[in-house]
Amino acid sequence: MAKVKRARIQDVAEKAGVSTMTVSRVMSKDTKVSAAKTALVMEAVNALNYRPNVAARRLAGSQSFLIGLLYFDLDTSYVSKFLLRGLKSCRATGHHLVADEIDDDIEKSIVAVKDLIEVTQVDGIILLPPVCDIPEVLTTLKEANVPFVRIAPDSQLNLSPYICMDDYQAGFEITELLIKQGHTKIGHIIGNPNQGASRLRYQGYLDALRSNQINVPPEYIEQGMFTYDSGFNAAKKMLALKDRPSAIFAANDEMAAGVISAAHMNQLTIPNQLSVTGFDDGHLATTVTPHLTTIRQPIQEMAALAIELIASKKFADASKANSREYRHVLDFEIVERESNAVKGT
């Protein structure tokens, strides 16, 4: 098996009849190169199947081709989904991902962030919730002048570019879905109060009820923590009520799974006697029985976009400039499965 040597930039330059710099410029899409030369170069690139050598780029250039990712809790499907998709996107641009866990120990967290900046010399950093709302982390990044994107941030929205979905609207729509199915006794389990998304989903729920002139007793609203246990306990209380709800909207899938479990224990069949909806569309949504009607978060799209943003050279300036142009609200999707149904008579 003859080993074919990878084409170098020089090979491309020769084949296209231009200088290596022209090729370099075409590859990094930055400076303007005439359409004619660009075409010539691209032709040569394709003919030789040329792919720039990342190591050489890093050594010669100012980019490190490294992207930092700060997450909080490893064990959520949110993080791993984001990670896997991010890894894929990175491949396309020749970047690499450096992931770091942040925990409650703020001091340690700051060290990790500084390490990422100084030692690893990342081109940019992605902050997953809830890291994107830790003031100390944000301050450190700002001081170091490192560009960063936040995913679903809850505060200081004009501090940096960010990517999110409309949690409020999703909360509104999924509640309306239940209302349209004839439910009026709709309960809600609020998510972790430390994460802004909880509040938005809750507000969407409230407004959907209000705009349909539906009143629910305060017992229909319980505070959860985004965990299975908290959903389970909240549901236990609600289902023990004399006049129990006919539908429960849990602010994430884990709590919805807890609700289902509680319903099973109370001999309630789902969806006939109780409709349940979740939020996230993680692995769990199709794991529990019956499968959850839920909101699909565009996590993969968020990951791809985040990488793309940091990879684009413009980004570095952008984060300093007016960041209003760098707000990305992606679409969510209601995924209807078997955990909800028209209210029985």
Next chain:
Amino acid sequence: MAKVKRARIQDVAEKAGVSTMTVSRVMSKDTKVSAAKTALVMEAVNALNYRPNVAARRLAGSQSFLIGLLYFDLDTSYVSKFLLRGLKSCRATGHHLVADEIDDDIEKSIVAVKDLIEVTQVDGIILLPPVCDIPEVLTTLKEANVPFVRIAPDSQLNLSPYICMDDYQAGFEITELLIKQGHTKIGHIIGNPNQGASRLRYQGYLDALRSNQINVPPEYIEQGMFTYDSGFNAAKKMLALKDRPSAIFAANDEMAAGVISAAHMNQLTIPNQLSVTGFDDGHLATTVTPHLTTIRQPIQEMAALAIELIASKKFADASKANSREYRHVLDFEIVERESNAVKGT
């Protein structure tokens, strides 16, 4: 804030009074350098806080510092745990992880593997189960002469170095745990038959019963698929038996979660009326109510070891040489939680 330039190999060499090559050799730990010079170099390295520039190493040397990771199903906590830990280990050695999903489309899979080898030029590849048992993938790797480590392989064990845990022993011990608690009517839900671990766990279960002179009717053994649904359905059948088991050992946590759900639906309290044990100790284990007694797989340790193996230069030769020395069986651990109890009278 004055930006401190990172020390280069030359700075270290000057400070230590040796040539750059000596420093290089010390850093890569490979050739022998006298103890005296090594000490000198290390001192300078520490004083200057020197860290080799990975890009330069890659450009000049023969290593790519890239490690490929082939996985099958993204959505298991197995993969994400492995990934996160792997990412961490990579940081320490300056390597990077390139992850690629393999699916049922064998042809596409082979393309992905070849791409990893030829385009990405990885130093080595890690195969997660069940990718590590796909013959076409193994053949391709062998032909390309790329070193690889397999995690928990099921076949052709002397084909390559591998890392695993003793699934048989774990199955044996967790069954014995139930037996010691007085259970004799112990059911088992077998895992996906395409994964060798299923068979081993099952065999451990059988042998534990046998060595305690316990016989169970064939209805106590159901075939599952490692999914929640399959566990749920298997348990439904078993619990509907006239003489139902007092304990069920599911071959993974997801199926165990299904068992719990089925038990709830049958009004059985856990662990009083039914003991349940899982396998994996993933997120789910502490998510369901009650928390699962299960086997903690040393996934993180496996990840760290796999990276370490590939990072060590010796590895390249090793995979060609007699690979018998490269079998690593790591310890597991029984994690006792609340899903099992002494058999009620």
Next chain:
DNA sequence: AAATGCAATGATATCGCTAACAATTCTTGT
């Protein structure tokens, strides 16, 4: 004591690319 061999160390030439600046071509106004 000279010859031999091996281990430890050093000098030098790249690796493939981009930054910075230089040179060239193309606009455009007059």
Next chain:
DNA sequence: ACAAGAATTGTTAGCGATATCATTGCATTT
């Protein structure tokens, strides 16, 4: 039609490490 300025393209010099080969030093043999 021509100069001035803008846009495009080319030239050169590294980036920071390792491979390769040459050299040195020292123990061992004769």
